[in-house]
Amino acid sequence: MPELPEVETVCRGLSAHITGRTIVRATARRRDLRVPLPHDFERSLADRKITAVTRRAKYILIHLDDGKIFIVHLGMSGSLILHDAPLPNFRKHDHVIIEFSPYKLMVFHDPRRFGLIALAAGKDIEGNKLFVQLGKEPLDPETTAERLYDILQHSRAPVKSVIMDQRKIVGVGNIYACEALFRARIHPARPANKITKKETARLMNGIKTVLEEAIRSGGSTLRDYVRSSGDAGYFQHHFSVYGRAKTPCTLCRTPLSTTRQNGRSTFFCQTCQK
DNA sequence: CGGCGGTCCTGTCAGC
DNA sequence: TGCTGACAGGACCGCC
Numbered sequence A: 001m002p003e004l005p006e007v008e009t010v011c012r013g014l015s016a017h018i019t020g021r022t023i024v025r026a027t028a029r030r031r032d033l034r035v036p037l038p039h040d041f042e043r044s045l046a047d048r049k050i051t052a053v054t055r056r057a058k059y060i061l062i063h064l065d066d067g068k069i070f071i072v073h074l075g076m077s078g079s080l081i082l083h084d085a086p087l088p089n090f091r092k093h094d095h096v097i098i099e100f101s102p103y104k105l106m107v108f109h110d111p112r113r114f115g116l117i118a119l120a121a122g123k124d125i126e127g128n129k130l131f132v133q134l135g136k137e138p139l140d141p142e143t144t145a146e147r148l149y150d151i152l153q154h155s156r157a158p159v160k161s162v163i164m165d166q167r168k169i170v171g172v173g174n175i176y177a178c179e180a181l182f183r184a185r186i187h188p189a190r191p192a193n194k195i196t197k198k199e200t201a202r203l204m205n206g207i208k209t210v211l212e213e214a215i216r217s218g219g220s221t222l223r224d225y226v227r228s229s230g231d232a233g234y235f236q237h238h239f240s241v242y243g244r245a246k247t248p249c250t251l252c253r254t255p256l257s258t259t260r261q262n263g264r265s266t267f268f269c270q271t272c273q274k
Numbered sequence B: 001c002g003g004c005g006g007t008c009c010t011g012t013c014a015g016c
Numbered sequence C: 001t002g003c004t005g006a007c008a009g010g011a012c013c014g015c016c
Helices: A004-018 A041-045 A145-151 A159-164 A173-185 A197-220
Strands: A022-028 A050-056 A059-064 A066-073 A079-083 A094-101 A104-109 A116-121 A255-263 A262-268
Touching: A004 A050, A004 A079, A004 A104, A004 A197, A022 A041, A041 A116, A066 A079, A066 A104, A145 A159, A159 A173, A159 A197, A173 A197, A173 A262
Parallel strands: none
Antiparallel strands: A022 A094, A050 A059, A059 A066, A066 A116, A079 A104, A094 A104, A255 A262
16 A cells, blocks of 8 residues: 555654654564564664654654664555554564553554665664665655656656656655546656656646645544554545546546556556546 | 666465 | 466666
8 A cells, every 4th residue: 555645644643643652662573574674673672762753755764762763664565553452462464563651552564575674873864775866755845847847858768657766756656656647637658758848737736636635535544544453544545547447537438448567557548648 | 877677575366 | 165377555676
């Protein structure tokens, strides 16, 4: 699930519930995530107080009172769930467990282990290997259609690949790329440098609005996400094209098309998107 | 350098 | 029912 809106939702939920709490204990049930957990991981977290929870791209940044940052990326299948009471038993793929005082339990669960957990010194976070290459935040007011146009002009790759390229714009994954292109009425395979200024304005607007709406609908189910038991509670956002091959386009009733780009499924309306 | 394809890993679902 | 293959919301690496 986790594209920018999901990560933002998780961050807001975490921020509301763990800011100001102290980590009593960190436990790794397995260390071989995408990047192996550092050997001093548990020790580095113990007794640290959470000062803030923020987001950069699809990374969750849990700020600690010693200036370090506990970084979590959910990959394709990761979740970070809070529980109010101790669990009778952990599930398969519950890899990292954090206990807080006052009591809360935070469980990092990730079947595919494409997720990542790391620790970094806070002051040089932007210089961190994970972050140096990252592009613009799409919801930043400074990320304008003019900036996007400049980005698109410098690439001949399909526009969908470009808006999913985290070095150019962050946070847009496969689902929201499809949705934003539909909103902008742009065919996903168009070479980026052939997109006009006018189309770019629609695309920037499509990206911002679809992300904002998804965050809003995530916010409304925030209580579900932090419920003390149960699964990830990712919200059900309504998609116009993603996963809807062959079903009628909401605008023109043409059956939606699907294709593959860079190994990822793309959904679009061949009538509306040119 | 840019762009594409393969790869990491496990779970789920469709089809036989 | 059981097996097989395709596919899944991400990102890195290496090759042309």
